[in-house]
Amino acid sequence: MTQIYFHCSFAIADNAYRSLVYEHREQCILISGESGSGKTEASKKVLEYIAARTNHLHNVETVKDKLLQTNPLLEAFGNAKTHRNDNSSRFGKYMDIQFNYEGAPEGGHILNYLLEKSRVVSQMAGERNFHIFYQLLAGGDQELLKHLKLQGRPETYKYTPDSASNQSQRNTDVEQFRIVQEAMKVIEIGASEQREIFEIIASVLHLGNVKFVQNDKGYAEILSHDANSGNTAELLKVNANKLREALTHRTIDARGDVVQTPLDIEQAQYARDALAKAIYDKHFSWLVSRLNASLTPKEKDLRSSVIGILDIYGFEIFPKNSFEQFCINFCNEKLQQLFIELTLKQEQEEYLREGIEWEPVEYFNNIVICDLIEAKHKGIISILDDECLRPGDATDASFLEKLTQHLDGHQHYKSHRKADIKTQKIMGRDEFCLVHYAGEVTYNVNTFLEKNNDLLYRDVQSLMASSHNTIVESCFKDINLRSKKRPETAITQFKNSLNDLIKILSSKEPSYIRCIKPNDFKAPMQFDEKLISHQVKYLGLMENLRVRRAGFAYRRTYEAFLERYKCLSAETWPNFRGPAREGVQKLVEALKFEKEEYRMGNTKIFIRFPKTLFETEDAYQLKKNDIATIIQSRWRGYWQRKQYLKMRNAAIVIQKWVRRFLAQKLRERRKKAAEVIRAFIKGNKNM
């Protein structure tokens, strides 16, 4: 059954590939679903399919290997064990695969989104830090570990608690570390770069163990013999005294007067954790750019085109939701809006434009929620940024107060104050609730300001820019330390990168892989109907199906359709002398399409699910049932048979069949022509 599920990914990849190569339309495949529903697995299947599909083409092995090997690398550094998924991607990924004019992959480019860097310094009980920490500790050889001054057990380090892990997990970590090293070789990350990467990972572990003591003036101090700070400095290749100084002091430049103020213990701990997060986050982005350098085609090809694959975090509702969930759910609102624009709205507008009779389908347009979050001056992001940037004592509480002042009364915003008694009972005073298109989520405002400000003290930054570890140096050297201008807040950076992503996706023809998790991760054999219905709702499946079922899966302009299929009718072959529309009319008559199976629009022909594709009624019914089988996803998801028989008319499969049917007709035609030619040659020979 798993195979059946993967057929869906293969079919979509195949469809996208054909449209790209034969119709020269750039493609994107959007994979969505909640954590643990199978997005990453599906994206790997798409890549594998493309690799297999292009097997016959020459000189593409290295590129394909590189594309495939980006996965284990990114997973090691960007994935972690969570309560929902043992291998959860903690970042968003958009990958372009570039193809040359022959349809051979020639390179790629990856964009990464919002790594959950808070995980570097703390995780929920039972969860783990990013895999690479454990993999290095378990799989690094003696010589490497000695060089990195590591002691082989995650529990030794504050940032890598490992209570839930067992021997089999350790064995997996060892094996994965080997895979990571292999992948690095394929990507052409040499021995010295590898060493620098592992020095960074080890330095973060040592940094987490740096302890502060209170000196007699009440300020934080690191004892000079503290091995952890010494190890960190040695691995990061910075001066140890300067590192201790930077973690316990802050230099303030007040109108030209440079003053150094000592930090208390809490501030010093904040500075330490902020440095650990910054090093890891920046080094992760460096890794992505390093992958991109390796994936960039050697020669610039102006005729190349791309298929993009988006594997991004799904909607998240946890018992406690914080800044990260707010960002992730905002991202999902934007993608839902794009889906509405690209699929639902455009589909209906196209029928209108083409003058096709059409009963409009109702759907909820979430633009109102996107505006609530991102509208200039009055949206939640603006209010949060204002609080972060204003002088004075801004706190999480004052941010919540402002939110309530400005947004109470909005139909998608609920404050504790204005909530009904039932909601008040489950909502804290430090929380606000958003009615997302996928459901209500209550956010706790604690740490919103800190995470959005994302402050790294200047002293620490300039020290890192002076590092002799070339990766660390390149990660920090571009930060303009002299600039008085505040860097953009975390949410604004995220909003801007999302808007860029939306622009990229809008310029391509989209396909969707919707992943549905049929059960709870901890109870794999129990089918959770409530969980499923929720996903069906938030993935927008019903709206999409309603529009698609009522509509026409296949459409082409008259000119393109006639050019491609003119050989199927004696009246249109070799050339049709009248208007293209009339030629197409002749063609559909020759193909014996029934009246309700197609419509002639102003500029295009629209085809539904023609029975004529099948020789008998039985074959037609059989194929219809086939769709239902294909749509069933995972073996543990037999529930879908019940829920999704409605999906029989899934447009993608129908579209494929229409194409296949027409291609079959073309083949028959060519066969006949070949026979005639052969007979002609034979006849001539005999003469």
Ligand SMILES: Nc1ncnc2c1ncn2[C@@H]1O[C@H](COP(=O)(O)OP(=O)(O)OP(=O)(O)O)[C@@H](O)[C@H]1O
């Ligand atoms: N088709 C499938 N059949 C059976 N199991 C599957 C299938 N797809 C995924 N899984 C299992 O579910 C786990 C989670 O899948 P995956 O990591 O792809 O989820 P995800 O949606 O990317 O999650 P996240 O958003 O947390 O990264 C996999 O490790 C695998 O064990």
